[in-house]
Amino acid sequence: MIEAHDLTKRYGDKTAVHGISFTVRPGTVTGFLGPNGAGKSTTMRMIVGLDEPTSGRVTVNGKRYAEHRTPLREVGALLEAKAVHPGRSARAHLAVMAATHHISPKRVGEVIEMTGLSTVANKRVGGFSLGMGQRLGIASALLADPQTLILDEPVNGLDPDGVQWVRNLVRQLAAEGRTVFLSSHLMSEMAQTADHLLVIGKGRIITSGPVQEVIDGVLGTTVRVRSPQAADLAPLLQAAGGTITSPEPGALEVRGLTGELIGNTALDHHIALHELATQQASLEAAYMALTQDAVEYRSETAPPETSPEPIHSGASR
Numbered sequence: 001m002i003e004a005h006d007l008t009k010r011y012g013d014k015t016a017v018h019g020i021s022f023t024v025r026p027g028t029v030t031g032f033l034g035p036n037g038a039g040k041s042t043t044m045r046m047i048v049g050l051d052e053p054t055s056g057r058v059t060v061n062g063k064r065y066a067e068h069r070t071p072l073r074e075v076g077a078l079l080e081a082k083a084v085h086p087g088r089s090a091r092a093h094l095a096v097m098a099a100t101h102h103i104s105p106k107r108v109g110e111v112i113e114m115t116g117l118s119t120v121a122n123k124r125v126g127g128f129s130l131g132m133g134q135r136l137g138i139a140s141a142l143l144a145d146p147q148t149l150i151l152d153e154p155v156n157g158l159d160p161d162g163v164q165w166v167r168n169l170v171r172q173l174a175a176e177g178r179t180v181f182l183s184s185h186l187m188s189e190m191a192q193t194a195d196h197l198l199v200i201g202k203g204r205i206i207t208s209g210p211v212q213e214v215i216d217g218v219l220g221t222t223v224r225v226r227s228p229q230a231a232d233l234a235p236l237l238q239a240a241g242g243t244i245t246s247p248e249p250g251a252l253e254v255r256g257l258t259g260e261l262i263g264n265t266a267l268d269h270h271i272a273l274h275e276l277a278t279q280q281a282s283l284e285a286a287y288m289a290l291t292q293d294a295v296e297y298r299s300e301t302a303p304p305e306t307s308p309e310p311i312h313s314g315a316s317r
């Protein structure tokens with residue numbers, strides 16, 4: 001379990017993290033999301049004692065990282081800019097780590113196997129691709145078989161096979177009861193991998209909770225309706241408390257009402273339906289909506305696609 005209390009980090013007059021408090025629980029994969037510069041890496045570095053909080057406190061299983069007698073066995077971390085001697089082989093790098101932390105040499109072979117590095121384990125790390133380097137970073141994080149894993153952008157540079165491998169690996173680690181905290185900018189991947197989300201923007205927590213709750217909390221579920229009498233149906237659904245948009249003639253997108261209620265309302269008024277489909281919003285759409293005010297480094301291209309204007313707005317339920 002990772003617990004942060006009022007955690008703040010300032011670099012000169014820049015406040016990277018503003019008094020955040022959160023809990024990352026064991027047995028779940030918790031995704032850490034936020035735009036560039038939001039404070040994710042800074043927070044992760046403070047968890048593993050690489051950065052000292054300006055104020056506040058963060059603990060892993062009740063103690064600050066440095067207070068643990070064998071911190072590597074407690075927390076395994078993949079953070080960017082890992083110092084690996086380029087002239088060493090992956091196996092030698094892991095063997096040195098194992099020797100200095102009283103970890104059995106047998107474990108080196110195990111993590112090489114687990115991370116798919118067997119064929120390159122004796123090659124110089126300096127010649128590794130980004131993806132191979134990531135695998136070695138994950139192997140290092142797993143070496144001491146820690147209860148808690150902190151992975152900053154673990155799928156960065158991995159091919160689709162590697163991305164799927166990380167997904168399965170972290171899900172398995174969480175299923176074993178471990179605490180897994182990982183960041184990624186790939187929303188579709190995060191939606192498939194994480195149970196819980198912690199969303200941060202400009203150093204402050206924007207929201208947190210189970211993935212589906214976070215999505216529903218921002219965008220809710222939309223029901224797509226097609227009917228030759230859409231114009232008659234729209235005010236009825238609005239009166240029932242729905243928010244309705246019409247993306248095209250004869251079609252409605254309804255928020256705030258269930259498909260069941262929409263179908264029954266249409267039946268009561270003898271309105272024919274040609275389509276009634278519940279659509280889940282994507283994590284990417286929810287993330288864009290959540291972080292639109294928290295993006296510091298925005299490109300000068302066209303704004304993201306937005307929903308059509310509401311034609312009827314009902315009371316929210």
Ligand SMILES: Nc1ncnc2c1ncn2[C@@H]1O[C@H](COP(=O)(O)OP(=O)(O)OP(=O)(O)O)[C@@H](O)[C@H]1O
Binds near residue numbers: 037
């Ligand atoms: N060592 C440092 N000195 C000064 N400013 C820093 C330092 N490290 C981070 N910052 C600043 O703190 C803020 C948070 O940075 P951080 O790297 O934690 O963001 P992030 O969410 O991990 O971003 P990204 O998604 O781009 O990796 C940024 O504005 C960054 O420029």
